[in-house]
Structures are given as C-alpha cells and as structure tokens.
Amino acid sequence: MNKHIQTIIKGNLSAAAPQGGCGACQASCQSACKTSCTVGNQVCVK
Amino acid sequence: MIWETYAFAKNIHLYRHGGLNLVYDVNSGSLHLLDAKSYRWLEDMIKSGAENRAAAGGDLTAAERGEITREFDQLAREGTLFSPEAELPPPYPETETPLLKAVCLHLAHDCDLACRYCFAGTGAFGGERGLMPLATGKRALDFALARGGARATLEADFFGGEPLLNTAVMRALVAYGRDAAAALGKRINFTLTTNALRLDDDLLEWLDLEKIGLVLSIDGRPAVHDRMRPLRGGGGSYAAVLPAVLNVARRRAAASPYALGAYYYARGTYTRYNTDFDRDVLHLADLGVGRLSVEPVVGGGGLALREEDLPALYASYDRLGEAYLAYAADGRPFSFFHFNAGLDAGPCLPKRLKGCGAGLEYAAVAPNGDIYPCHQFVGRSEWRMGSVYDEPAPPPPEIARQFAGAHINAKKACQSCWCRFVCGGGCHAANVDMAGDLREVYDLGCRLQRKRFEVAAYIRAREALAGSAA
Numbered sequence: 001m002n003k004h005i006q007t008i009i010k011g012n013l014s015a016a017a018p019q020g021g022c023g024a025c026q027a028s029c030q031s032a033c034k035t036s037c038t039v040g041n042q043v044c045v046k
Numbered sequence: 047m048i049w050e051t052y053a054f055a056k057n058i059h060l061y062r063h064g065g066l067n068l069v070y071d072v073n074s075g076s077l078h079l080l081d082a083k084s085y086r087w088l089e090d091m092i093k094s095g096a097e098n099r100a101a102a103g104g105d106l107t108a109a110e111r112g113e114i115t116r117e118f119d120q121l122a123r124e125g126t127l128f129s130p131e132a133e134l135p136p137p138y139p140e141t142e143t144p145l146l147k148a149v150c151l152h153l154a155h156d157c158d159l160a161c162r163y164c165f166a167g168t169g170a171f172g173g174e175r176g177l178m179p180l181a182t183g184k185r186a187l188d189f190a191l192a193r194g195g196a197r198a199t200l201e202a203d204f205f206g207g208e209p210l211l212n213t214a215v216m217r218a219l220v221a222y223g224r225d226a227a228a229a230l231g232k233r234i235n236f237t238l239t240t241n242a243l244r245l246d247d248d249l250l251e252w253l254d255l256e257k258i259g260l261v262l263s264i265d266g267r268p269a270v271h272d273r274m275r276p277l278r279g280g281g282g283s284y285a286a287v288l289p290a291v292l293n294v295a296r297r298r299a300a301a302s303p304y305a306l307g308a309y310y311y312a313r314g315t316y317t318r319y320n321t322d323f324d325r326d327v328l329h330l331a332d333l334g335v336g337r338l339s340v341e342p343v344v345g346g347g348g349l350a351l352r353e354e355d356l357p358a359l360y361a362s363y364d365r366l367g368e369a370y371l372a373y374a375a376d377g378r379p380f381s382f383f384h385f386n387a388g389l390d391a392g393p394c395l396p397k398r399l400k401g402c403g404a405g406l407e408y409a410a411v412a413p414n415g416d417i418y419p420c421h422q423f424v425g426r427s428e429w430r431m432g433s434v435y436d437e438p439a440p441p442p443p444e445i446a447r448q449f450a451g452a453h454i455n456a457k458k459a460c461q462s463c464w465c466r467f468v469c470g471g472g473c474h475a476a477n478v479d480m481a482g483d484l485r486e487v488y489d490l491g492c493r494l495q496r497k498r499f500e501v502a503a504y505i506r507a508r509e510a511l512a513g514s515a516a
C-alpha cells in the first residue's frame with residue numbers, strides 16, 4: 001500500500017488497439033443539439 | 047529518473063478539486079490521488095524549469111523524498127504515471143475511404159418552436175422550410191448502409207428542425223430501414239432528437255417497441271426554458287413539453303447512461319442567461335428525470351458565452367459535481383452526461399484520435415437529399431458533399447479530406463493539451479464558426495471541456511474513496 005499516492009484508475013490507453021481499433025463504437029458528436037458525446041463519453045462496445 | 051526530462055504540461059494534469067489532490071496521466075488514462083506532500087513536490091517540479099527540477103520540493107525531508115520517489119518510480123514503471131507518449135498514426139489513412147457509421151436525417155426543415163439559440167434559424171437552415179419525402183429518406187438510408195461497407199451497425203438519427211412534423215415518414219423509414227439493413231445482414235440503431243411537443247402516448251408506445259433512443263430538449267427551470275424556447279405563436283413551451291419528458295423518464299428509468307439501446311436523455315442548452323445551469327439540472331432531477339445533459343450554446347449572438355462568464359460556469363460544474371455525489375448518497379442518483387467520462391471502459395486510443403468523425407464516419411442528409419459533413423453544416427453550400435440522388439453514389443469529395451486532416455495531431459492547440467484524448471479535438475463546426483478554421487480550436491469550448499472532465503474525474507475519485515471506506 002502506498003503511503004503518498006493512491007491509484008484510482010489504472011489505465012493502459014496507449015497499449016490498447018495498436019492496430020487502429022475495431023471501429024464498432026458509435027460516432028461521437030460534441031455539439032449542443034445532439035447530446036454532446038465526446039470521445040470521452042463513450043464506452044468501448046467490445 | 048523519468049521526471050527530470052518529462053514534458054509535464056501536456057502529459058499530466060495536476061489539479062485540486064473539492065479537497066482532493068489529483069493527477070491525471072494523459073497517455074495511459076490513469077488517475078491518482080496524491081497526499082499534500084507528493085502533490086506539492088509535483089507542483090513544484092512542474093513550475094520549475096527543467097534545469098531547476100532537481101531543487102524542487104526543497105521543504106521535504108530526505109526520508110519523504112525517498113518515499114515519494116519510490117512511489118513515483120513504481121507508477122512510472124507500471125506505466126500509469128509519467129507514461130511515454132504513444133506514437134500516433136494519422137487516424138484516417140490517405141488511401142482509405144472511412145466507413146460511414148452514422149447518418150443524421152433532417153426529416154423536417156421546419157419547427158413548431160422558435161428557440162432563440164437555434165443554429166438552424168428556427169428550423170429552416172437558412173433555406174426553404176420543407177419536409178423530407180419518404181423516397182429521399184429511403185435513398186439516404188440506402189446510401190448510408192452502402193457506405194457502411196462491412197460495418198454491422200448503422201446509427202441513424204431523426205433530426206430537424208422538428209422531426210415529429212414528419213412522423214409518418216419517420217415511421218415508414220424505420221420499417222424500411224430495418225428490412226434494408228436485414229437484407230444486408232446489418233442492423234440500424236435509430237434515435238430521435240425532438241422538442242417533445244408531439245410525443246403522445248401512442249407515439250411513445252411505438253418508440254419503445256422499436257427501441258428508438260430519445261434525446262428530448264428541455265432547458266430546466268420553467269423561466270429559463272420559456273425564455274429560450276417559445277412556441278411559434280408566443281408564450282413558453284415548458285408546460286407543453288414537461289408531461290412528455292416525465293412520461294419518458296418513467297418509462298425508461300432503467301436506460302443505459304451511455305446512450306446505448308432504447309435510452310433517453312433530457313438535454314438542455316445553457317447560455318449567458320443561465321450560467322447557474324446546475325439549478326436547471328437539479329430542477330429536472332428533482333422531478334424524477336434521471337438522465338440529464340446540458341450543453342453550452344455555440345454562437346448564438348447575444349446569448350453566446352463570453353470569457354467573463356467562465357467563473358460562473360465553472361462554479362456551476364463544481365456545485366453540480368457535489369450535488370451529483372450528494373444525490374447518489376441519498377439514494378436518488380441521476381446521470382449527467384458530462385460526468386460519464388468513460389474513465390474505466392472508455393474507447394481505445396485510435397477512436398480518441400478521430401474525434402466526432404463528421405464528414406467521414408458521419409454525414410447529414412437534408413430534406414432535399416443533399417449530403418453534408420454533419421447536421422451543423424447543413425444548408426451551407428460550401429460544405430455540400432453531393433446528394434443521395436447522385437449516380438453512382440458520390441465518393442467522399444475533397445471536403446472529406448479536409449476533415450480527415452483535422453485530427454488532434456494536426457491541431458497545434460490540441461497537441462499540447464492534456465485533455466486531448468478525452469476531447470478528441472472539439473466540434474469542427476464550432477471550430478469553423480468561432481475560430482475560423484477546421485484546424486483551429488474554439489478556446490472557450492476547450493476550457494469548458496477541460497472543466498467538465500476535471501469534475502468527472504473528481505467524482506470518480508470520490509466514488510472510489512466511498513467504495514473503499516464502505
């Protein structure tokens with residue numbers, strides 16, 4: 001157990017899908033009139 | 047030690063929020079909670095130029111420095127802090143035509159409301175008012191399915207203006223689209239973006255049956271909503287739309303907060319007249335509407351957000367974050383779209399480079415069959431990409447290449463922005479309108495984007511702390 005730092009989320013973004021991704025996820029509009037789904041508001045569908 | 051040469055500003059984001067010290071590691075997508083000492087040291091290192099880094103954290107004891115160094119080292123080794131920048135290929139290779147994922151069908155360039163911030167000029171998109179004929183809708187679906195190539199699913203959104211001015215065509219297109227997709231071994235997920243004025247029980251029954259996702263426009267408190275969203279004949283529309291919104295909230299209480307399946311979201315727009323938009327969100331939450339989203343107005347003339355509005359907007363996100371946690375602790379949770387940051391199961395890096403996909407993976411079709419990069423570009427002739435009536439089907443024109451080239455690696459501001467893998471480079475339409483170029487960014491939008499992610503990550507940390515205390 002660390003004394004000074006606690007990890008909340010252990011990510012491995014850069015390691016994932018070096019091949020370019022499967023592309024199965026939705027599009028992600030960020031505008032006011034669609035509800036703004038940035039790439040960060042999505043889940044991977046796999 | 048890695049941090050002696052590490053490019054902090056673009057690769058980690060260190061911040062304090064709600065009494066927590068947090069560091070977000072950009073390249074791995076990790077989040078850590080720091081104690082006061084490790085926070086101060088890191089802050090000090092970031093502030094000192096590279097040559098002075100060794101002298102940072104001078105007030106720590108040797109023992110403390112040793113402990114913290116070991117922890118930093120351990121996290122760096124496991125790749126969750128000070129992680130290396132990945133090599134990023136261009137998201138859309140020159141030689142490939144991207145497969146279309148989503149299409150927006152403008153069923154009606156007309157509206158039964160006269161909203162003051164409407165980018166479509168109360169529905170007409172600067173052109174003639176009109177409805178999409180069924181035949182054009184069918185061609186649009188055929189075009190989108192064909193351009194989807196081997197992709198198994200197409201997302202199709204019914205949009206306007208107000209699409210429910212053309213309900214019969216919408217119903218017919220769902221039936222047609224299901225058959226056309228099935229014939230190709232595919233499926234279509236439909237969504238409907240509506241002002242909810244005409245959502246009666248009969249229609250809702252059908253929408254549930256067909257599992258059509260719903261995005262309902264409502265701005266929050268009656269006075270806020272009525273000021274911005276008047277009926278065409280005058281007078282506010284709050285009282286007319288609320289019953290349908292509540293009805294949907296009841297019927298779809300268990301819907302996915304990630305906009306999957308037969309979901310719903312009540313979404314509002316905030317302008318300079320309701321910089322305290324947290325009160326609008328909570329107003330709806332108190333009425334039992336559990337899937338909520340508000341978005342900053344883009345453009346909007348006198349309604350447009352200004353630099354001086356930012357402190358009030360930040361304060362709203364701050365208050366909303368605390369309220370979100372308090373409501374959940376109280377057994378009345380709601381989801382707020384900006385706070386669902388996909389921190390744990392978010393998309394892969396290639397997806398994050400692509401952004402919204404407008405003009406490439408996404409297209410909008412006007413009532414007359416003209417194709418545009420997205421709904422915000424509809425009616426602007428310089429962005430027209432052909433027509434669903436073109437024979438043979440139009441290949442992606444030069445405009446598509448411009449969009450392909452406007453990814454985060456190509457935008458100077460994004461390259462050094464810590465929020466780049468969350469944001470994906472912003473809204474192209476906002477960038478064109480507000481910053482004048484596809485490769486520039488709309489700075490005010492960026493600042494709101496970063497703020498909302500800060501609060502989202504903070505909420506995630508609070509939830510983790512509450513979970514480990516339980």
Ligand code: SF4
Pocket residue numbers: 028029030031402403404408419420421422472473474475476
């Ligand atoms: S350009 Fe903007 S409005 Fe259009 S799809 Fe992209 S994020 Fe949405």
Ligand code: SF4
Pocket residue numbers: 454457459460461463464465466467469470471472473487488491492493495496
């Ligand atoms: S658009 Fe703005 S917030 Fe988004 S990645 Fe680029 S600079 Fe950052």
